[in-house]
Amino acid sequence: MAKSDTIPNAVIGRLSLYLRQLEALLAASRGTVSSKELGAMLGQSDAQVRKDLAYFGQFGQAGVGYGVEDLVQSIRRILGTDRTWNVLLVGAGNLGRALVSYRGFLRKGFSLNAVVDADPNKVGELIDSARGIRVQAMEEMGAAVREHHITLAILAVPVSATQEVADQVVAAGIKGVLNFAPTALQLPDSVPLTAVDLSVSLEQLSFQLSSDA
Amino acid sequence: MAKSDTIPNAVIGRLSLYLRQLEALLAASRGTVSSKELGAMLGQSDAQVRKDLAYFGQFGQAGVGYGVEDLVQSIRRILGTDRTWNVLLVGAGNLGRALVSYRGFLRKGFSLNAVVDADPNKVGELIDSARGIRVQAMEEMGAAVREHHITLAILAVPVSATQEVADQVVAAGIKGVLNFAPTALQLPDSVPLTAVDLSVSLEQLSFQLSSDA
DNA sequence: CAATGTGAATTTGTTCACAGCC
């Protein structure tokens, strides 16, 4: 959609933050918001907010600001979360279980549909009673992906298994991967990959505290 | 240390990745590595690797590459993980517990020293038997920070409590904060803040899948 | 008159390309 050309990755990250903040404003029955206000809530400049949105069109009204509800919808459309992405979780260990029970994991636009794990002792376990999801064996991955029209995989497996599992999910037809394991993955260029990386975040703090003063 | 001026944030993030990869190479008894090899493992160009390191000095040998062990030590010194940062975890819910039991959570340079939670039912629970850590009440936070010389806090609490908890940890003398809750935080500029954000990562995937093809 | 949208200016970050070294 739109000129998908040359959109900085950082813009997309900020769009996610804007969206979340806007949803909070919406819940607080706020009708409009200015780029200045929205930016201040997130530590961004007003110009940055306007520039980011300008990549995708015109959403505001001069002298007034942005309609909160409209902008929520617009950003969802931009991010592609106005539809639902079905998600496979690989790994039902501590982290996987925490993710399943994490309030807000099921953010608008994403739906957890299946969980697989390599450990036979875990297979069959009712991991999400609310949705009636049981842990399935790795061998059932392909079938689960097809049956539930799953497009995204979240990897919450040990480092030693991560690359192999990544290869498997790609073979099963997964279109995008979110990796929680602290390791680099090699994937085909056609499969987008993002990572949630605790070490990087902690080391960023360490660096900042070491360098200042 | 060094010219802490004007170092891009992205450089620090990549340094973390280099470090992890170098540690893997070290474990595999690899003696030296070139910028080209290291970059390829992480999807970076050789020039990028060299530039990043050049911010901090000269670490390689022309015609040979970088000594793996030396570079590991150098990057640790740069990131400030050649010493140990004591960490407080706030929130002993599903996510907090998962973090505690997460292998690799106790990465070199960081040590979990205390856990607090607002829920009286959780207080006293032995959350980390290996280290003998019990969940303490929120009121004990200040004392724990002082007693264990804690400088970093990891927040794994519900969104509704996050800002208040952030204020409390700052008041308790915490110097840096890692936030897991999907919400923006207002902190004094003097307290660095990083966030681990599942929504942003998932929405990034959603966007990429929506926009290409 | 408050606030958007946007070119232009500026700053920041990345890539190139090559001299120098092992």
Place this chain on the structure above:
DNA sequence: GGCTGTGAACAAATTCACATTG
């Protein structure tokens, strides 16, 4: 020959500033 370190060239991202709009 292979590879680093780096200035110079280039590209990208951010900030500025202002004409325009309701």
